Amino acid sequence: xxxxxxxxxxxxxxxxxxxxxxxxxxxxxxxxxxxxxxxxxxxxxxxxxxxxxxxxxxxxxxxxxxxxxxxxxxxxxxxxxxxxxxxxxxxxxxxxxxxxxxxxxxxxxxxxxxxxxxxxxxxxxxxxxxxxxxxxxxxxxxxxxxxxxxxxxxxxxxxxxxxxxxxxxxxxxxxxxxxxxxxxxxxxxxxxxxxxxxxxxxxxxxxxxxxxxxxxxxxxxxxxxxxxxxxxxxxxxxxxxxxxxxxxxxxxxxxxxxxxxxxxxxxxxxxxxxxxxxxx
Amino acid sequence: xxxxxxxxxxxxxxxxxxxxxxxxxxxxxxxxxxxxxxxxxxxxxxxxxxxxxxxxxxxxxxxxxxxxxxxxxxxxxxxxxxxxxxxxxxxxxxxxxxxxxxxxxxxxxxxxxxxxxxxxxxxxxxxxxxxxxxxxxxxxxxxxxxxxxxxxxxxxxxxxxxxxxxxxxxxxxxxxxxxxxxxxxxxxxxxxxxxxxxxxxxxxxxxxxxxxx
Numbered sequence: 001x002x003x004x005x006x007x008x009x010x011x012x013x014x015x016x017x018x019x020x021x022x023x024x025x026x027x028x029x030x031x032x033x034x035x036x037x038x039x040x041x042x043x044x045x046x047x048x049x050x051x052x053x054x055x056x057x058x059x060x061x062x063x064x065x066x067x068x069x070x071x072x073x074x075x076x077x078x079x080x081x082x083x084x085x086x087x088x089x090x091x092x093x094x095x096x097x098x099x100x101x102x103x104x105x106x107x108x109x110x111x112x113x114x115x116x117x118x119x120x121x122x123x124x125x126x127x128x129x130x131x132x133x134x135x136x137x138x139x140x141x142x143x144x145x146x147x148x149x150x151x152x153x154x155x156x157x158x159x160x161x162x163x164x165x166x167x168x169x170x171x172x173x174x175x176x177x178x179x180x181x182x183x184x185x186x187x188x189x190x191x192x193x194x195x196x197x198x199x200x201x202x203x204x205x206x207x208x209x210x211x212x213x214x215x216x217x218x219x220x221x222x223x224x225x226x227x228x229x230x231x232x233x234x235x236x237x238x239x240x241x242x243x244x245x246x247x248x249x250x251x252x253x254x255x256x257x258x259x260x261x262x263x264x265x266x267x268x269x270x271x272x273x274x275x276x277x278x279x280x
Numbered sequence: 281x282x283x284x285x286x287x288x289x290x291x292x293x294x295x296x297x298x299x300x301x302x303x304x305x306x307x308x309x310x311x312x313x314x315x316x317x318x319x320x321x322x323x324x325x326x327x328x329x330x331x332x333x334x335x336x337x338x339x340x341x342x343x344x345x346x347x348x349x350x351x352x353x354x355x356x357x358x359x360x361x362x363x364x365x366x367x368x369x370x371x372x373x374x375x376x377x378x379x380x381x382x383x384x385x386x387x388x389x390x391x392x393x394x395x396x397x398x399x400x401x402x403x404x405x406x407x408x409x410x411x412x413x414x415x416x417x418x419x420x421x422x423x424x425x426x427x428x429x430x431x432x433x434x435x436x437x438x439x440x441x442x443x444x445x446x447x448x449x450x451x452x453x454x455x456x457x458x459x460x461x462x463x464x465x466x467x468x469x470x471x472x473x474x475x476x477x478x479x480x481x482x483x484x485x486x487x488x489x490x491x492x493x
Contacts, residue, residue: 001381008342008359008405030406037401038383041362050359054406078395102471103453104386107395108402189470190384 003040007049014138014167017053021163022140024049029165031074031113034105059112059167062086068134069093071169073112077101080111089173092180092198096127099182102190112166115151118158118221121192125152126222127182128169130198130214136168143167152221179203181276183269184216187256193217194256195265197225197245199273201232208232208278211241218249218266225249228270238278242271344408348373349417357404363397364388366404367414375415375444379473386472389445390414396452398471415444418451427451427489436485438476446472450486459490 009024011017021027027049030036039045053059059074062083069090071080080086081098100106100114100123114124115135125148128135133148137160151159160166174180184196196216201208211232213225227248231241246263253259341356348371355370367373367390376399379387383401390399391413418425424432427450437443446469453459453468465486466479474482487493 002362002365003360005358005360007340008403030403033403033406034383034401037362037403040360041382052406102386103458103468104389104396104398104449104471105383107392107397107452 001041001043003037004043004046006040006047009049009051010055011051011053012056014053014056014059014165017051017056017165018138018140018163020049020051021165024051027051029053029116031110032076032108033113034101034109035113035117035119053165060110064089065170068170068172071111071171073116073166073168074110075112077106077109077111077114078103081106086171090131090171091174092127092131092182092200093124093171095180096123096182096198099123099184099196105190111169115169116158116160116166118152118154118156119192120152120155120219120221121217123182123184123193123196123216126196126214126216127198128171128214129222129224130200130212131171132212133172134170135166136170137161137164138167139164145170149224155220174200175202177203179208179277179280181273183273183276185265185269191256195251195262195269197266197269197273199270199277201274201277203278203280206278208238208274211274211277213245213270213273215245215249215266215270218246218251218262220250223249225266225270228274232274238274239271242267242274245270342405342408344405346404346407346410346412348412349414355404359403359405361404362400363390363402363404363407363412364399366407367399367412370404373414373416377441377444379441379445384473385442385445386449387442387445389448389472391448391452394452394455396449396471413448415447418447425451427454427486430485430489431482434481434485434488436477436481442472442474446474446482450482450489453486454490459486459492461492462487465490465492 009020026047028047030050030052031054056074059072061072062085063070064085069085077097077100081094086094114122129148135146135151136143140163146159153159180200182198184193186193193216198214200212202210211229213228215223215225225245227244228241231244245266251259251262344355344357346353364376364378367376376390377387379385381400383398388399389396393411427447449469449472458468459465465483
């Protein structure tokens, strides 16, 4: 399967990429290409022009910026998974990046590409959402920050304007009382999550006093399990809180699972994720 | 039904625009390349069989310099040419197998700057300036690479179709220091599918090559 013909431009800087996005009709950014190229090969996507940002090595970094860790949009999953700063201060991001696809995918795919693709079945969107992360976009008039809760707007849709490019992802440093877990279930090795749950908790007295829970593949966007979070904040034990995990979700039915089974999985995986997060 | 079909004129080779329209045509073309190369040569110059046979319209060509197995190649590539096809069709390195053609099976795995990559999901133009290693580039001076040797010794293949990709994925895994035990090897090879032997002997071979038990 060979993609339909397209023009190909190599961006020399983020500004250049944004300029090309404005100039060229029906253009798409190409980073690692591990979501876009398969879609183009199946002719599900037929952009007229690809702007290759894969050589913008200045956008591949993991930096300590005070209370947060800043991750360059073109940092590959492999490098996110192996970043000591993330492993120390926000381990869930490193761990989840290591769960994306398989090693070959992680050698090419990037965190920025994964987030801007807006696939609700991808691992990193729910994690960044649960963390209350921030996404930094560059457009023609400069940069703006978008809260993760405002970023994912629909299936394969984000708050990025057509002439904007994601340049950085910021996630908070987790304190010593924090715990986290990412519980993913998929039918086959290397597959997308049937359902996955990201949990970040504040631990106290052997339980959780506060929790943020992100759900992968339980609707058109990654979702926060707000009913679970409220139950934990109200002092409910984990098993009781996790029973609310499917509330307000709209999971798909497909070959991997029915919507009902996904709701069941959300409850079970949320309980496991919270338990594991509390156990630290 | 049979009669109706019999009245249809038979075409051995479809027109290029028809090939473009039908994904199944890719398989037909691959089959033609394998079994009836003459019919494909007529459609296109010999060095560009699959590419041109499928082309209705061409994008602008780009000059690309690749180093493959230590040899520098300068090529004029259409942007949509995938690395797997560049290696096979342009450079004749047919050890890179194309299996699923949808970045699932790993048969087309090559090393890009030393790291495993599925070459069916990377454009040739993205590889400009990079170093590629294919299965043809592993053996040195007639000596098999240690991973190849281990596959041989542990009977880690049957039909052999997944083997080039499996070997290169294993080389990358070992080089990254990630082949630390059996479980890590199994996880590390999750991007490569084998449909005949199963994985036990493959895992044994990789463990042996990595020096872990």
